[in-house]
Amino acid sequence: MKKLFILFTTVLMSFGALAKGNLPRTIVTTDGEIDDVDTFIRMLLYTNEFHVEGLIYSSSMWHYKGDGKGTKFESEMPSTKKIYGVRTDLRWAGVTWIQDLLDQYAKVYPNLLLHSKNYPTPDYLKSLVKVGNIEFEGEMEKITAGSELIKQKLMDESDAEEIYLQAWGGTNTIARALKSIEDENKNKPNWAAIKSRISKKAIIYTIMDQDATYKKYIGVNWPEIRVFYNANQFWCMAYPWKRQVPKSFQKYFEGTFMGPLINEHGPLLKKYYSYGDGQKQEGDEEHNHGNLEKITKDGIYKKFDFISEGDSPAFLNLMDTGLDNYKNPSYGGWGGRFVKAKDNPFRFEDGETAADLNPETGKMDKAFPQTRWLEAMQLDFLARAEWCIKPYEAANHAPWITVKEGTQLWANAGEKITLHVSAQDKDKNNVVQFKAWPYAEAGDGKATTLLEGNMVKVQIPSTAKKGDKYHVIVEGTDNGTPQLTRYRRVVISVM
Template sequence: MNSKKARAIFTNDGECDDMNSFVHLLLYANDIDIEGLVASSSIFHYAGDPEQGIEPKRWADPKWMLEDIDAYERVYPNLVAHDPSYPTPEYLRSVTAVGNVKTIGEMSEDTKGSELIRKALLTSDPRPLWLLAGGGTNTIARALKHIELDFRGTDQWDSVYRQVCQKGIIFMVVTQDDTYRDYICRTWPDLRMLHCTSIQGIAFMFDETVIPPADLRMFRGSWIKPNLLEKGPLLARYHTWDDGHVYPGEEDRSQFGSNAELMGGNWWGKQPRNRYDMISEGDSPSFLYLIDKGLRSLEDPTFGGWGGRFVRNAENEFNPDADYWQNATDAAQGPTKGDALQLTRWIGDWMNDFASRATWCTTPDEKSVNHAPEVSVEEGVDVVAAPGQEVTLHALATDPDGDEVCVTWTRYADADGYEGELVLDVERREDGACVSLTVPADAKPGDTIHLVARASDEPSRETYMVNYRRVIITVGA
């Protein structure tokens, strides 16, 4: 157990974007304590139930997850040379399970997947347990239902309810069945839900209205093929347009890898595509939100990070009394809309980080591949300052590979508690950069100002890596 890593169980429904997210997740298995990899169902994909006369819908046998882990095993010696905390393939297989998959929202019986979730919620580990729903929430719901059946009506129910609600956090990508609406938010309203409803920019549709224009190139085959697909057996399983992959059980209109008739815009999204272009990673915000790169997203959903930014929403479609959070809307930048930008402002950084890690799969030689620079702030990451006070922060950066590092300071105004304008005076230095500002005279006690120091080795690398330090200035009396 690593107390600094987030605990997580990843559930998915086997759509091609879930498969891509799964490959991506495996490259970050060193940064997350993965306690489960669970196949579930959704409105889009389910296995069927012959006894009930239910035919399967677009169903892929969950063995694809084990096949991905087999590919991970082939590159594991290289990955572990770069970070010994990568979990063994044997461990990943041991926490891979099939959940409730027979039909949409099925939660009537225990499964290996639901039992894995139930037991994880009831362990003595004090850390939060992130339940990532790339498909429906029905397997999670079954785990919760079992707990309710065991304890409701007993003198332990109140304490068990509190434990589960304090420990569990659901991260749901859009809404892919009705089990959160019909069961979870009614029986477990204090169980926090982060509902990722704005996945524009990483789910099938890509243009400058949802992705910053400078980052669109990373969604084209000319970038993806050399930087991802050609990086060994694990990345060869990453799905792109017209790459020859066939998705078992999928209908022709969604066979993006093998149905050449879909090219040129002849598909439901209408946008033209070229060979090896990005298809989708619609479920990746769930685990990207957990990766600690210094943005502090796990401290507060309103801070924002690689998986998006969230605000509490009592006026939701489920239950106004639920601990329910939904994607925020940041201010638009140029042609890129704010509801997408809350997620895609970081997309260039995480795509480059992804590509750099893909290169780790090809060699154990640390000197021939890239690693992230380190960055720190001399004054710390929590500062208290009064209105009118000048604040100066010094960000220091080093690089394990000896690369040139560029350090920048920006304000993340959308996450601020102070709504006025600020002037930042940034000075580049050989070892980093410093920023100075004066706390505005009209700032009120308790207002916050979020500043992000970003350290990147982009000047030295074709695919760069980053780290951040978010400093929160809290206005005092």
């Protein structure tokens, strides 16, 4: 019986590895803030879309455990140095909350499988949980189980596929992994080849600089590792969302929408933090958002309003929604839009140069490359929540959009071309309605688009120059409940 149990457990745990297919590989590092918890819950509902290979506790400028010896520490980041001064530890939520949430995931996992057989097993995900560098902000001196996992994945020559490293907190555990690779290999005659291979394999998506290890170590010693640096766009999914999200989208973050999503969709969503929900994260004395009396007194937020998921863009960037943004960070998608840094062709950043025109304000907006997708993203989140409790036939699933002519086309300046679009929807009774629009900021200007039935007429400007690229987004939304949207991006290059 014991041998049979071990075999059964091994099969369950190996399912995650078997399900990899052509999905992007990713490792998550997290400092455990309440918005990391909410991000993690949403991410679990999307783990059929990418292959998770590590879930690692790490520290940040906002959260660290301390060494247990009373050692005093002062942040080297100006903002937290001013706020917190000298501390021995800071708002540390511990190293069990991921496992606790995976226990709740296990309860809804059988129902999620009804909607996608690619969801990883709870046991597989639990096998990925490691403790990284957590004692202090930016601590990267110690070799940890978390850093060793990242090192092993990067050094594994049997699998050359990219690994997308998400930094929801500091980059210190990632930095320690790279430092270990350097220390163990820098004196070898093939060090240059090893370094080049690792640099091509790793991609780092970081939400701001939450410690100094990228600036002081990674950027200096590994300048050819691709970095997607989100310092502006993520705010629309973070604490100040009311100042960032267009008024027309804010209803999807308010308690009237979020309350039913959280409270009516099973035990995993029940753990999601929202305003006035009565929950309190152990270890974080600043988590008072659940105090209904306080938020009522402040009058800004209402019960079950969205608090923050500042790290969700990191995993949403992996979603294959048809926008083709993962390999092309300047294209833009659910994880934001980034442009190549002036001083490093391997680093992609947001900011003024990556701003999009916000039609609600009529101004260029640093957050709009993210906020433009929020309605579709929130409705998609609701659909995934329903997957936790409903059978396949009672839930909605996103359509798939196709453009007959393909997605990489050529045209002359002034030319008119026609795109024939179609949609496939797994839900038999759904009807998909199309829109088509030019994404001017992602390319070299604005093409004119006109939708006629299932045809999109595209007019390339007569002023277009050879080599210019024009992006057209074909958007298909079904009439299911909730309505779900997917896309196809067509990039037209001028001959």
